[in-house]
Amino acid sequence: MSKGKQFVEKVTAMEEDFAQWYTDVVKQAELVDYGLVRGTMIIKPYGFAIWENIKNELDKKIKETGHSNVAFPVFIPESLLQKEKDHVEGFAPEVAWITHGGDEELAERLAFRPTSEVLFCDYYSKNIHSYRDLPKLYNQWANVVRWEKTTRPFLRSSEFHWQEGHTAHATYEEAAEETDKMLDQYADVIENYMAIPVIKGRKTESEKFAGAEYTITVECMMHDGRALQAGTSHHFGSGFAEAFDITYLDKEGKSQFVHQTSWGFSTRVMGALIMVHGDNRGLVVPPKIAPTQVMIVPIAQHKEGVLDKAYDVRDQLQKIVRVDIDASDNMPGWKFNESEMKGYPIRLELGPKDIEKNQVVLVRRDTGEKEFVAMDQLEKRIAALLDEIQQNLYDTALKHRNEKTHIVKNMDELAHIVEEKPGFMKAMWCGSAECEEKIKEETQVTSRCIPFEQEKVSDTCVCCGNTADTLVYWAKAY
Numbered sequence: 001m002s003k004g005k006q007f008v009e010k011v012t013a014m015e016e017d018f019a020q021w022y023t024d025v026v027k028q029a030e031l032v033d034y035g036l037v038r039g040t041m042i043i044k045p046y047g048f049a050i051w052e053n054i055k056n057e058l059d060k061k062i063k064e065t066g067h068s069n070v071a072f073p074v075f076i077p078e079s080l081l082q083k084e085k086d087h088v089e090g091f092a093p094e095v096a097w098i099t100h101g102g103d104e105e106l107a108e109r110l111a112f113r114p115t116s117e118v119l120f121c122d123y124y125s126k127n128i129h130s131y132r133d134l135p136k137l138y139n140q141w142a143n144v145v146r147w148e149k150t151t152r153p154f155l156r157s158s159e160f161h162w163q164e165g166h167t168a169h170a171t172y173e174e175a176a177e178e179t180d181k182m183l184d185q186y187a188d189v190i191e192n193y194m195a196i197p198v199i200k201g202r203k204t205e206s207e208k209f210a211g212a213e214y215t216i217t218v219e220c221m222m223h224d225g226r227a228l229q230a231g232t233s234h235h236f237g238s239g240f241a242e243a244f245d246i247t248y249l250d251k252e253g254k255s256q257f258v259h260q261t262s263w264g265f266s267t268r269v270m271g272a273l274i275m276v277h278g279d280n281r282g283l284v285v286p287p288k289i290a291p292t293q294v295m296i297v298p299i300a301q302h303k304e305g306v307l308d309k310a311y312d313v314r315d316q317l318q319k320i321v322r323v324d325i326d327a328s329d330n331m332p333g334w335k336f337n338e339s340e341m342k343g344y345p346i347r348l349e350l351g352p353k354d355i356e357k358n359q360v361v362l363v364r365r366d367t368g369e370k371e372f373v374a375m376d377q378l379e380k381r382i383a384a385l386l387d388e389i390q391q392n393l394y395d396t397a398l399k400h401r402n403e404k405t406h407i408v409k410n411m412d413e414l415a416h417i418v419e420e421k422p423g424f425m426k427a428m429w430c431g432s433a434e435c436e437e438k439i440k441e442e443t444q445v446t447s448r449c450i451p452f453e454q455e456k457v458s459d460t461c462v463c464c465g466n467t468a469d470t471l472v473y474w475a476k477a478y
């Protein structure tokens, strides 16, 4: 930044235009830039550092639960993609095809992977023979391509980064256990590290993954009341195994189909992070995943001893937190704004007067509260304050979600809520795809999930009025 530029440019107020606010924050907080090809994104150092912190937590859990990381090719031969009918139908409209190698036209088109089920299935069909080969617990961190028509950074992009787990098991029950277990890992990272409360549940038939027996999901609410699906886990039964002939000999020497799962968690969660915690001053990053937890801003840094002291404090804090110092020649006001825009959990101010009093000023990003802390209490206070901020972000998000969750009992109530108080709607559903489709057509609201924690909020379907005993969360979604 040039010295002449005193303040970080303002972002659009979220109450005014939420979509524009989102775009402004993404850009001003230096998370992403647009790629050359429409719908692609360049994840910049700060954006990638946050993603890496999230990713590292999840990767730890993936390994702790017995999975191995692998790397499969980006190319999928067309004939392989065609093997499972529902799967190819689900993904066909979004596949990017490679037709040439150099000047030569390829004998068979290659898809750039939109997801890698078929590659893993092909591999498993050749490498699983006996019950001793099971389970196979593979995961890969990779980029995938889906040719999207409308794109937004993190939320919907033609290329994105994720992990995809692909597992094969001896029995349906084992695969079901795996499906649940991995959804729990997602929920853990999202709730305990990203400070975003989730609703766990099962997708309806029309919303499940193409080719899956069933899909379970974690759904989050954004600041504007819309839902974001933050991670999904799929049980495939033996559907893929039958299409790809993945069999094993059981202990009795009988040939059996394996049962499979897949589960994915992507850079989309960065969108959730921005839209759950962000405010009109920019990004707010929960301490546990913040690349910089404390940013030191020296005041009157040209005065003798100020910078030296600031570096001393940094060296001291480095042992317990991720700390950085802004010793650039920008004015303090600019640095304050920058620090808020980037969402660093704590800003530490230190000037000649503070040095005289042997203290610093700590400013919380989440509440803006300021406090003076004696130098000898600093380490203790910062550790406690980071915990407080982490908890407050979660509590605030949960309170917000509860305030924007409404019970609706018929279509009039549903339409009214959609117009007046956008958020989650809890309503009973008869189970028919027609009702689900009608709700979507009339209100653009989709079923988010059939929550594991069921309640009975009425006796009849919100759409048709017939008897209904399934509670569904509905919302407009990203």
Ligand SMILES: [Zn+2]
Pocket (backbone or CB within 6 Å): 429, 430, 431, 432, 435, 461, 462, 463, 464, 465, 466
């Ligand atoms: Zn109905």
